[in-house]
Amino acid sequence: MTADDSFGRLDDDDYPAYTMGRAAEMLGTTQGFLRAIGEARLITPLRSEGGHRRYSRYQLRIAARARELVDNGTPIEAACRIIILEDQLEEAQRINAEYRHAASGHTADI
Numbered sequence: 001m002t003a004d005d006s007f008g009r010l011d012d013d014d015y016p017a018y019t020m021g022r023a024a025e026m027l028g029t030t031q032g033f034l035r036a037i038g039e040a041r042l043i044t045p046l047r048s049e050g051g052h053r054r055y056s057r058y059q060l061r062i063a064a065r066a067r068e069l070v071d072n073g074t075p076i077e078a079a080c081r082i083i084i085l086e087d088q089l090e091e092a093q094r095i096n097a098e099y100r101h102a103a104s105g106h107t108a109d110i
Helices: 003-011 020-027 031-039 057-071 076-108
Strands: 053-055
Touching: 020 031, 020 053, 020 057, 031 053, 031 057, 031 076, 053 057, 057 076
Parallel strands: none
Antiparallel strands: none
């Protein structure tokens, strides 16, 4: 990958641009917290060629939500499960909205 390719990916929410240390610093948490939410399978960081964890902006947003819940007294395992369920609910609502939209458009043609 050339430098031009790398700069173009900086706007990509899924590009693993942040090291574990930088991610923890940005979130105001510890590297252990990031490991714990990884072990709970909330996020799966990509690995560099050297085997170091790399996080995307999307993953950092998820980690920030987990930290918010944990800071408010939710155990980390429960916080991870809550976030997974919130994500599943959001996806189900999106699919339902698509179905409703398709159904309303389909009945209008009859």
